[in-house]
Amino acid sequence: RKEVEQDPGPFNVPEGATVAFNCTYSNSASQSFFWYRQDCRKEPKLLMSVYSSGNEDGRFTAQLNRASQYISLLIRDSKLSDSATYLCVVNGDSSYKLIFGSGTRLLVRP
Amino acid sequence: DAGVIQSPRHEVTEMGQEVTLRCKPISGHDYLFWYRQTMMQGLELLVYFNNKAVMDDSGMPKDRFSAKMPNASFSTLKIQPSEPRDSAVYFCASTSGAFNYGYTFGSGTRLTVV
Numbered sequence: 001r002k003e004v005e006q007d008p009g010p011f012n013v014p015e016g017a018t019v020a021f022n023c024t025y026s027n028s029a030s031q032s033f034f035w036y037r038q039d040c041r042k043e044p045k046l047l048m049s050v051y052s053s054g055n056e057d058g059r060f061t062a063q064l065n066r067a068s069q070y071i072s073l074l075i076r077d078s079k080l081s082d083s084a085t086y087l088c089v090v091n092g093d094s095s096y097k098l099i100f101g102s103g104t105r106l107l108v109r110p
Numbered sequence: 111d112a113g114v115i116q117s118p119r120h121e122v123t124e125m126g127q128e129v130t131l132r133c134k135p136i137s138g139h140d141y142l143f144w145y146r147q148t149m150m151q152g153l154e155l156l157v158y159f160n161n162k163a164v165m166d167d168s169g170m171p172k173d174r175f176s177a178k179m180p181n182a183s184f185s186t187l188k189i190q191p192s193e194p195r196d197s198a199v200y201f202c203a204s205t206s207g208a209f210n211y212g213y214t215f216g217s218g219t220r221l222t223v224v
Contacts, residue, residue: 034212043201043215096141097166098213102152
């Protein structure tokens with residue numbers, strides 16, 4: 001079983017739609033959780049950290065469910081510029097060692 | 111701040127040649143990571159350093175890969191001899207102890223071994 005699993009997609013949605021991605025992780029001792037965004041042929045960039053109580057940043061909402069070991073990302077009012085691959089990230093056996101999921105590809109169409 | 115700086119941006123080399131990838135972390139960041147990304151495997155951690163010391167290199171093929179960090183502002187990843195299966199994008203990332211900010215990645219080195 002992979003340490004971090006994501007649906008690869010692609011999710012193809014119209015502008016303005018709401019879309020949600022889920023991710024599961026295997027290490028119950030993980031303490032740090034993130035969503036990164038990666039554009040084609042670019043480096044991954046931090047989108048947001050994920051906190052136990054859930055957190056929101058504009059149109060983006062992240063949730064953590066420790067009991068079920070999954071993380072979610074909700075994007076409201078999708079923009080064309082949201083088209084990218086979204087990477088779920090969890091720390092491994094060390095706080096500073098991050099394990100990346102394979103990513104979920106999002107395509108937002110006009 | 112200039113961010114994490116990697117060089118070269120692209121490298122094409124012949125099988126069997128030595129390849130050296132370079133990274134300059136963000137000033138003040140004491141953790142440095144080398145990742146490799148392929149379509150098949152996604153992002154794989156090869157090795158990471160804390161205060162110039164190797165903390166974990168379990169993901170690095172030791173027979174042909176070596177990583178060094180001779181000072182706080184420079185790291186190298188060397189492949190010798192290179193093989194076609196090493197073709198990938200190699201990313202360097204750094205972070206400080208304020209870990210809730212995650213990592214900052216460099217732009218990557220796209221390596222092609224022919």
